[in-house]
Amino acid sequence: MTLRCGGRMQMADGATGVEQGWDRASILALFDAEAGWLDRRVLSDQALYQLELERIFARGWNFMCHDSQIPNVGDYFINYIGEDQVICVRGEDGEVNVLLNTCRHRGNALCRAEQGAAKSFVCSYHGWNYALDGKLIGVPGQSSYFHGDLDRSQLGLVKAAQVDSYLGFWFATMAPDAPSLHDYLGDVGRTGIGMICSYGDVEVIDGIQKNVIDCNWKIAVDNLFDWYHVMYSHASAGSAGIFKPAEILHPNNQLVMLGEYGHAISGPGLPSERQTQIDLMSDEERIEASRSAPANSQRIRPRLGAELMGASGVRSMGHPNIFPNLWITLGGMQVCLRLPRGPSKTELWWFTIVPKDAPASYRKVAVWTAIHLFGPGGLLEQDDGENWSQSTRASVGFSSRQLGQTLKMGLGHDRVTVDEHGQRFIDTRINEHAQRWLYRSWTEWMAARDWAELRARHSPAPEGAV
Numbered sequence: 001m002t003l004r005c006g007g008r009m010q011m012a013d014g015a016t017g018v019e020q021g022w023d024r025a026s027i028l029a030l031f032d033a034e035a036g037w038l039d040r041r042v043l044s045d046q047a048l049y050q051l052e053l054e055r056i057f058a059r060g061w062n063f064m065c066h067d068s069q070i071p072n073v074g075d076y077f078i079n080y081i082g083e084d085q086v087i088c089v090r091g092e093d094g095e096v097n098v099l100l101n102t103c104r105h106r107g108n109a110l111c112r113a114e115q116g117a118a119k120s121f122v123c124s125y126h127g128w129n130y131a132l133d134g135k136l137i138g139v140p141g142q143s144s145y146f147h148g149d150l151d152r153s154q155l156g157l158v159k160a161a162q163v164d165s166y167l168g169f170w171f172a173t174m175a176p177d178a179p180s181l182h183d184y185l186g187d188v189g190r191t192g193i194g195m196i197c198s199y200g201d202v203e204v205i206d207g208i209q210k211n212v213i214d215c216n217w218k219i220a221v222d223n224l225f226d227w228y229h230v231m232y233s234h235a236s237a238g239s240a241g242i243f244k245p246a247e248i249l250h251p252n253n254q255l256v257m258l259g260e261y262g263h264a265i266s267g268p269g270l271p272s273e274r275q276t277q278i279d280l281m282s283d284e285e286r287i288e289a290s291r292s293a294p295a296n297s298q299r300i301r302p303r304l305g306a307e308l309m310g311a312s313g314v315r316s317m318g319h320p321n322i323f324p325n326l327w328i329t330l331g332g333m334q335v336c337l338r339l340p341r342g343p344s345k346t347e348l349w350w351f352t353i354v355p356k357d358a359p360a361s362y363r364k365v366a367v368w369t370a371i372h373l374f375g376p377g378g379l380l381e382q383d384d385g386e387n388w389s390q391s392t393r394a395s396v397g398f399s400s401r402q403l404g405q406t407l408k409m410g411l412g413h414d415r416v417t418v419d420e421h422g423q424r425f426i427d428t429r430i431n432e433h434a435q436r437w438l439y440r441s442w443t444e445w446m447a448a449r450d451w452a453e454l455r456a457r458h459s460p461a462p463e464g465a466v
């Protein structure tokens with residue numbers, strides 16, 4: 001991959017595709033999609049982890065922030081592309097720049113606050129000063145100590161190769177040859193983000209909850225599709241009255257959507273016959289029906305929902321994941337980033353999202369729910385985190401890692417339906433289709449040396465039997 005700076009090729013690091021024993025065949029062998037078997041080294045191997053930083057995170061489109069977090073010139077939010085810290089900042093021209101947060105002198109981090117507003121970024125080490133678009137605009141002692149030898153035009157902050165947004169959600173990739181964000185998201189990714197926006201304009205509430213769990217990031221992604229664990233893992237949260245597992249589960253009405261490049265949505269879905277009735281309702285009737293149903297039992301969306309999620313996707317009450325690591329949860333009230341911090345550590349960032357016009361009472365409930373379900377104080381995340389860290393732990397031991405993981409649920413028992421608009425979905429019961437899709441896609445990303453190879457050799461979204 002090549003990094004760009006100020007429009008010029010700055011450094012070529014094609015040589016960092018260190019495979020360290022992992023060639024294409026051995027990577028593809030890590031997951032057997034026909035048998036539903038995963039090699040546990042996927043969750044623990046250090047060389048695979050290094051390759052993930054290059055081939056998945058630097059190459060893919062990563063969620064950066066929401067428009068509402070950086071409304072004005074100079075507003076910034078710090079995020080990561082893999083382990084590379086980046087500054088997402090609104091430039092003088094109103095465009096969003098994504099800049100590697102590392103000074104071109106000795107590499108010091110320029111911006112230390114998690115978010116804020118700045119006129120420029122001044123390095124705390126020796127005072128180099130960078131504009132909001134990353135240009136190096138000031139160097140103490142440039143003419144005296146450096147004798148005019150510094151070419152400032154070559155020493156701007158490195159910019160993400162592509163930055164773009166969909167419905168106010170900003171993404172960035174370090175790969176100049178990555179497909180456009182629109183094409184990358186595809187139907188499934190766009191349906192997932194549409195889920196958040198189907199009730200109108202939204203904003204992120206200030207205060208991102210952040211915590212670290214001792215688990216591989218993929219275990220956390222696998223789990224968001226997993227509706228099998230809910231009754232069992234979260235029984236205690238259910239008995240504490242935090243939520244009602246039976247009301248949200250709908251074990252025999254599950255809807256799965258599998259999209260190109262690894263995106264997926266899995267979880268409860270409205271039966272199509274019920275959706276047909278809803279399609280005939282006015283917005284007023286939908287609101288009335290939602291109010292009269294028990295909480296979460298049916299997510300009846302307004303008409304805008306079908307525009308953003310598609311005629312079949314609008315039935316989803318499940319969990320989308322934008323590959324690799326953006327989980328959209330609870331029908332769009334929160335999104336969670338699973339940031340890799342080594343094979344056995346993941347930093348989770350929880351963004352709470354509300355409709356822009358939501359009254360204070362709604363916001364209060366949204367914050368209460370966000371704190372009590374997920375995040376460091378959330379009961380559900382405490383249940384899940386224990387299981388994720390112990391599952392990761394068991395991928396390290398010499399004997400236990402030989403056992404692999406079993407992902408057989410529903411394998412060979414379902415079919416992908418294609419609706420009249422071309423949208424693909426699987427109507428089924430509780431299953432592991434999306435988990436298998438995650439690991440299959442992961443091996444394809446990891447085995448491909450560049451975007452050209454990934455484009456040519458990745459699996460298309462499945463049709464027929466799955």
Ligand code: FES
Nearest residue numbers: 103105106123126
């Ligand atoms: S490291 Fe930034 S100015 Fe020296």
Ligand SMILES: [Fe+2]
Nearest residue numbers: 233234380384
């Ligand atoms: Fe859970």
